[in-house]
Amino acid sequence: MNTSIVIADDHPLMLRGLTDFLTSKGYHIVGSATDGNRAYNLIVKLKPKIAILDIRMPHKTGLEIAEACKKNNLPTKIILITFDKEEALYDKAKEFNVYGYILKEFAIEEIEICIENVVNNKPYFSEEIAHYLKVNNIEKKPETIDLLTKSELKIVKLISENKTSHDIAKELSISVRTVDKHRSNIVAKVGLDDKPTSLTIWAGLNKAYL
Incomplete structure (x- = not known):
């Protein structure tokens, strides 16, 4: 497997365990760190395909690194691992x-399928965290979904299934240009940036409400 990965966790045992496990599975671990500053510097320097980050680390949290990567248009896809089940963090x-959000107690069980999804531009949020949020009524339908027309909702649903504009055009018997116009309108309505993957991620995360 040629997927380059940086791993960061301030708990040495967790860091070593994940590194050894993924190395044994054939993944290419290009760097590791025990604090957020070093992790971010590794991402900037090495531009790995994926960075697996603890949310709570010294100097920079995993979320702060994700924010910096988004702001600076870095290509690395972020997977967060955490013990926390807080609504604000989610x-x-x-x-x-x-792209990925998994609980530490299930990290070894879920990390491979998470990586596989992320490599294929599919978001993966731990089933356990999703179940916790729904059971505790934390996860709510985004208000922005109600701004979409029926046609836009159909297209978002197909995007959540990782279908391309050409796939969608064929399925709905419309032109690719019409699909792309709808995509632009959806991005504007829900307040996303113009990165091609942003709408795919948003649609995947909100698939249950489509």
């Missing part, structure tokens, strides 16, 4: 286009 992860 919301920030979505805001900063985090």
